Amino acid sequence: xxxxxxxxxxxxxxxxxxxxxxxxxxxxxxxxxxxxxxxxxxxxxxxxxxxxxxxxxxxxxxxxxxxxxxxxxxxxxxxxxxxxxxxxxxxxxxxxxxxxxxxxxxxxxxxxxxxxxxxxxxxxxxxxxxxxxxxxxxxxxxxxxxxxxxxxxxxxxxxxxxxxxxxxxxxxxxxxxxxxxxxxxxxxxxxxxxxxxxxxxxxxxxxxxxxxxxxxxxxxxxxxxxxxxxxxxxxxxxxxxxxxxxxxxxxxxxxxxxxxxxxxxxxxxxxxxxxxxxxxxxxxxxxxxxxxxxxxxxxxxxxxxxxxxxxxxxxxxxxxxxxx
Numbered sequence: 400x401x402x403x404x405x406x407x408x409x410x411x412x413x414x415x416x417x418x419x420x421x422x423x424x425x426x427x428x429x430x431x432x433x434x435x436x437x438x439x440x441x442x443x444x445x446x447x448x449x450x451x452x453x454x455x456x457x458x459x460x461x462x463x464x465x466x467x468x469x470x471x472x473x474x475x476x477x478x479x480x481x482x483x484x485x486x487x488x489x490x491x492x493x494x495x496x497x498x499x500x501x502x503x504x505x506x507x508x509x510x511x512x513x514x515x516x517x518x519x520x521x522x523x524x525x526x527x528x529x530x531x532x533x534x535x536x537x538x539x540x541x542x543x544x545x546x547x548x549x550x551x552x553x554x555x556x557x558x559x560x561x562x563x564x565x566x567x568x569x570x571x572x573x574x575x576x577x578x579x580x581x582x583x584x585x586x587x588x589x590x591x592x593x594x595x596x597x598x599x600x601x602x603x604x605x606x607x608x609x610x611x612x613x614x615x616x617x618x619x620x621x622x623x624x625x626x627x628x629x630x631x632x633x634x635x636x637x638x639x640x641x642x643x644x645x646x647x648x649x650x651x652x653x654x655x656x657x658x659x660x661x662x663x664x665x666x667x668x669x670x671x672x673x674x675x676x677x678x679x680x681x682x683x684x685x686x687x688x689x690x691x692x693x694x695x696x697x698x699x700x701x702x703x704x705x706x707x708x709x710x711x712x713x714x715x716x717x718x719x720x721x722x723x
Contacts, residue, residue, distance in 0.1 A: 426486055426665050430461045433655075434482070434490045436475025437560055438468035441589015442610050446523055446653040447491040449685035453676035468587035471561025473499050473511050480516040484658035486665035490517065492654055493565045497709050501716050502563035517656040518666060519705060521673045522696040524686065525652040526607035527627030528569040529637065531620045533596060541624040541643050544603070548579040556582040557603040558592035563722070566592065569605040569626055569649040571722045572715065576645040596620070607651050608633055609691035633690040652694075652708075654701060670698050 433451055435443045444466065451462035467475030472495040482488035496514055503510035530541065538544040548555045559567035562585055574581055584601050586592040589610055596604045597619060608631055614620040615634075624640045625631050626649045640647050655673055657666060676682055677695045686693050696704055 424664075426668050427458055427460045429487065430463060431458070431486075432463045432465050432488050434475050434479040434488065435464055435466050436468065436472035436479070436490065436492065436495075437466065438586075438588025439466055439590050440593065441560065442524075442526075442565075442607055442651055443491045443493050443653055444589065445610070445689060446686075446691075449682045450491075450523065450655070450673070450676055453679035453682040454672050456679065456681075457672050457675050466588070469561070470511075470587075471495055471499060471559075471564030471567065471585070473561075477511040479656070480512040480658060482658050484660035484662075486657060486661050486669055488658070489520070489669070490656045492517075492656055493651055494568070494649075494708065494712065495560070495564045496656075497705070497712050498563050498565070498568050498716065501709075501713050502721075505716060506721050514705070514709070516659050518659050518661055519698050519701040520655040520657055520666065520669050521677070521698060522652055522654040522701045522704060523673075523677060523693060524609075524691050525650050525694045526609055526691055527625050527631060528566065528605045528649045528651055529608055529611075529625045529631070529634070530570075530573065530603060530605055530623045530640075531596065531611055531615075532603045532623060533599070534618055534621045536602065536621070538623060539621070541638070541640065541645070544623055545577050545579065545645075548577075548581060552580040553582060555579075555603065556584050556601040557605070558584050558586055558595040558601040559605070560588060560592055561585045565649075565651050566605045567722075568712075568716070569651070570603075571719065572647040572649050573605070573624075573626060573640055573645060575719050576640065576647045605649075607691065609686075609689035612688075612690045652704075654705075666698070 433447050435447050437443050455462045467478055479490035500510045500513055532538050557570050592604055595601045611620055622637045625637050626640055626647050
């Protein structure tokens with residue numbers, strides 16, 4: 400009886416492995432979806448769309464972008480974590496997938512997802528963030544901005560992608576370093592928070608150069624400082640916050656993830672697809688038009704990067720305590 404049971408289990412396991420292999424061999428079997436956990440127009444959205452177009456050429460399947468904004472990205476990320484792990488649903492994420500679970504822990508809240516619910520496929524970009532204001536604002540330099548923010552605490556407002564979202568954390572890193580108290584106005588995505596600044600609903604925002612490249616070129620926005628180690632090549636006249644005496648760095652990376660239980664064979668197919676897409680003219684042209692350099696990391700190196708970024712951000716956020 401025991402021998403029969405062992406044979407039955409072995410046969411079941413063999414059948415499962417054959418089924419998984421066949422599934423991977425036939426992947427993709429239908430159109431894919433990339434969940435973007437923000438509204439259209441933000442960094443994750445403008446990176447995901449040309450990537451999807453390039454990936455569709457080598458996967459020979461269409462790829463739909465599903466914008467699920469809200470809660471700093473938590474709503475879309477939680478939905479992606481629950482998706483069927485067959486490779487047909489992916490997620491374009493930002494560092495908020497790291498910061499949100501950390502912030503939930505700091506605040507004593509139950510998190511709607513954890514980073515270990517995802518399997519990294521590849522990193523595409525890693526841009527520093529910059530402090531931007533309208534060109535008609537009275538602030539010509541970071542010193543001007545800091546002076547007024549200190550003189551009138553709680554009056555200067557800024558937009559973000561949501562509580563503990565990437566642009567919220569970036570601005571609060573600067574506020575912590577410069578001892579500023581500002582008004583946080585959260586939105587559900589990058590496009591909305593940029594439009595809020597352009598429309599005069601807020602006074603400032605923290606974005607990547609690529610996300611606001613058009614508005615900078617059109618003379619609508621002025622960049623006061625960069626939260627980077629070195630000056631940004633596309634904005635050589637913009638000083639870093641650190642060189643102005645306010646130590647702080649924040650890089651807004653974009654990366655593709657699959658649900659953690661996705662079979663390795665499918666993940667490897669996706670890795671090949673994304674790597675090929677990152678070198679495709681469609682994607683390269685789109686990123687060049689946004690002044691966003693491609694900083695590709697394959698799955699293994701991306702996983703190591705996430706581990707290190709998680710340690711760094713955990714240290715920073717823990718030292719800052721709960722932010723609102």
